Amino acid sequence: MGKTLFDKVWDAHVVSSKEGFPDIIYIDTHFIHEVTSPQAFDGLRKRGIPVFRPQQTVATADHNVPTLNQHLPIKEELSRYQVDTLTRNCKEFGIELYGLGHPYQGIVHVIGPELGITVPGRTYVCGDSHTSTHGAFGSIAFGIGTSQVEQVLATQCLLQSRPKRMKIEVNGTLRKGVTSKDIILYIISKISAAGGTGYFVEYAGDTIRSLSMEGRMTICNMSIEMGARGGLIAPDEITFEYVKGREFAPKGEEWDKSVAYWKTLYSDSDAQFDKEYYFNAEDIEPMITYGTNPGMGIGVTQKVPAVAEIEQSEQPSYVKALNYMGLREDEKLLGKPIDYVFIGSCTNSRIEDLRQVAAFVKGRQKADNVTVWVVPGSKQVQKQAIEEGLDKIFAEAGFGLREPGCSACLGMNEDKIPAGKYCVSTSNRNFEGRQGPNSRTFLASPLTAAVAAVTGKVGDVREFLEEAELA
Structure with a gap:
């Protein structure tokens, strides 16, 4: 039986596997920021151990930074403390930091791809749920908790149980005004904010293949909003063209070797998925949410659903959401x-x-x-x-x-x-x-x-x- 793209990448990163236990997975790149890393560094400090492979850790400040007058001290005390703590921790443990004022500073899931740090066939983690963004390159990328951040800093590995595999295929031509954000909001509205729980999603179909890398990143970014562990898309010429020449991307002979490997990263024709969904691009219109989870979305011309249309067990929370939003059925x-x-x-x-x-x-x-x-x-x-x-x-x-x-x-x-x-x-x-x-x-x-x-x-x-x- 053939393998899914997910399984190909996962299997290539298994350090140790024992039935009845989580796999030990090697992590190629660990992204960190100021919010979920302080406790992890404190844990290392208390145990007297270093960061195992600091050159495979990339740090930036993004969550707590102001977006005006970044040359001035941060006004909010907690934000300033967290950013300063990240700076001290990176200096102490020998980690490259793209902090405020650095030409590479930015949101962690934006700088990885644009700098060529994110490439196909690798594993990426970060103490941030939207790490799934990097899956757009045909890699396994997912968010982790603070205790797991410490685990990766200490070992460059992670204990993980293999998730189930889901395929979501979208085919057809998008109508004018419909974008990748509308695609993912539409998908989540159809399968719900919990519909992907326990799965890693592969997005496929000619609609997905037609998207730019930035569009694909938007799709994979919101995989977590359907409860999925992450999402990924098989790399192709669009992927290779995007990565080529970026700051930290492979160069010369290493580039040729990398592309040869990347071209093997796709789900085999006889690969089995645990669940599959199929959607038509023509059915999607510009989307907008109306409630308090990303699954509560409608086409922009549609009406907010009536309470009676909602499953009875979910009606109390649905009414609560409408009340919070100040909307009527x-x-x-x-x-x-x-x-x-x-x-x-x-x-x-x-x-x-x-x-x-x-x-x-x-x-x-x-x-x-x-x-x-x-x-x-x-x-x-x-x-x-x-x-x-x-x-x-x-x-x-x-x-x-x-x-x-x-x-x-x-x-x-x-x-x-x-x-x-x-x-x-x-x-x-x-x-x-x-x-x-x-x-x-x-x-x-x-x-x-x-x-x-x-x-x-x-x-x-x-x-x-x-x-x-x-x-």
């Missing part, structure tokens, strides 16, 4: 006024996302009732956006381009959405209080967010595309 979100727009996060803060937004808002102005934050995912993205003049387009539209960081994806830094306010966000989670205490989040694509920014309300980008065609 059978209500349409189209035309609903909003207060904030956040374009950023490890899901949608790459240069393609910013280009897409800039192309839409060029020559337009943001609505008076809306505050817009555009936050690049890294210093490299910020630099490229400025070189391409995107910052000027944003400024003319009344947006402004901030400095890199996780920003308003989570209420852990200075960028918080005020209580009771509605935010159309390109981030990955809409939990209660995720973007600030009692804030209300609608997840959407960068295009849908751009529409909200210029109209001041939830809108359908396809209406604007149709106008452009008629003009």
